[in-house]
Amino acid sequence: MRTYSDRVARPFRQQVDEGILDRAATLFARRGFAKTSVQDVADSVGLSKAGLLHHFPSKEALHGAVLAQAGALGRRVLDSVAGLPDGPVRDRHALEVLVDVAVAHPGLVALLLAPVMQGDPAPEVDAASAAALGAFGVEPGGPVDERTVRVVGALSALAVLTLAAGHQDGAATWRPFIVATCFDALGHSAQGHQGPGAALPRPDQVEA
Template identity: 75%
Template sequence: MVRPFRQQIDESILDRAATLFAQRGFAKTSVQDIADAVGLSKAGLLHHFPSKDALHDAVRAQAAALGQRVLDQVDDLPPGPARDRRAIEVLVDVAVAHPGLVALLLTPVLRGGTDAGAPELDAASAAALQAFGVDPEAAASERTVRVVGALAALAVLTLAAHHSDQTTAWRPHVVATCFDALGHRGPGTSSSRPHQVEA
């Protein structure tokens, strides 16, 4: 079993590595780049992870594990507003705690395929969709588009909140925004429908 302090260090390393993989790509990120980002020597980093490939595998495995954790926390609820709200809250908390993984998961969308096809990243994305009751293999529907929009908003807003050091202050607003994106009426909103432009 990993000691809690060691686990925190490893999670910090994984998140910084994920950030660099998202920004530069795996091939252009060196072990020294990651060591510098986490404040370790190259040898110190290799003490935690024996190679860049091992580090990359650990990042992808962590993404898959976090996706499964989200599913586990909503599985007891039937599809509907309560499940959607819980899924959003759990995902916001995961995103705030792991901004590098969020950036890495967004990379295929933002860069048109970088790191796409990694089974663990695909599994994490599929788990996020399944948390909202969306089958990743099903044909696109309004619900699918709303869920993808809510997930994109969640990712971008949590990264912006993290960058601004405002994660606690922004959390309720991020949750409300994503809940609205799903078409639910949230506190303080007059309608669950988008505003109509009159002709």
């Protein structure tokens, strides 16, 4: 039978683990797996090396957990637009979901988008990144055209802007402007689709 302390400890442990994964993802995105040590991650989250290994028994285990979480986030974005046709409504919704994910998990999204911005060769990361690209109808390794360049530009801007918003504790204020900036980068215009000053409809407002 679980005690009250067990019920309290489980959510707290999950919160700590998620914080560790996000900080580790930031380091893996910047330095790569080989150049990131367990001590580097421990220092970044304010734990001793032994304390970090209490949560994740090895660097490989930590890296695996980071990749699994990044993959889950990528699939969340892709699943959010399932059934929506290609076009501005789908793009807008994918951006909104990805911005919210990036604000909550900046390190994991940085790792998720690393192949887009840096050409990271790790196949596990590429698989997670492919899900995010797929939300915008782009196939990794496909021909480079205007759409591909616009999607890469929009996602790069999203990563930079959400990180800046997080540093300034301005996520809520910045959110609509980040979405609008990335939406423009994709070649869409709210005025062009709905009339001057009108916002695009949300997917749940679009008739089936």
